Amino acid sequence: xxxxxxxxxxxxxxxxxVVLGFSLIGLQNTPDQGSWKANQSSDTVLDMVFRDNxxxxxxxxxxxxxxxxRYGTPSLPYLLQESVxxxxxxxEIDSIANEGDAEAQDRLLQLEEEGDAIEExxxxxxxxxx
Numbered sequence: 001x002x003x004x005x006x007x008x009x010x011x012x013x014x015x016x017x018v019v020l021g022f023s024l025i026g027l028q029n030t031p032d033q034g035s036w037k038a039n040q041s042s043d044t045v046l047d048m049v050f051r052d053n054x055x056x057x058x059x060x061x062x063x064x065x066x067x068x069x070r071y072g073t074p075s076l077p078y079l080l081q082e083s084v085x086x087x088x089x090x091x092e093i094d095s096i097a098n099e100g101d102a103e104a105q106d107r108l109l110q111l112e113e114e115g116d117a118i119e120e121x122x123x124x125x126x127x128x129x130x
Contacts, residue, residue: 004068004121007112013044013061015108020059021046023092027085050078057082083127094118
């Protein structure tokens with residue numbers, strides 16, 4: 001079921017997939033080696049599977065924004081580590097949408113609610129940002 005949604009004015013899915021894909025690959029060994037496995041299941045969906053196989057989440061890059069869905073029956077370690085990973089993903093999304101010198105129309109992502117969307121998404125995670 002969907003548990004996180006970040007509405008966007010515009011999104012360039014190909015570029016976002018590459019940037020978020022590299023970010024997820026970099027997070028696979030968080031907190032320990034082999035904790036997560038990143039996988040691109042389609043042109044617009046990136047998956048992260050936890051080492052205990054209790055659950056996984058999928059990041060979907062849609063025309064109207066970025067959403068995260070969880071599948072499985074998550075263990076407590078999964079839930080805590082999922083929050084750590086998703087806080088990092090939200091940091092990356094925030095950086096893509098708001099940092100740098102690119103004009104708004106040239107960015108990979110323009111959020112609907114520039115300041116609030118990321119914080120609203122963070123508030124839905126079970127563990128707070130470290």
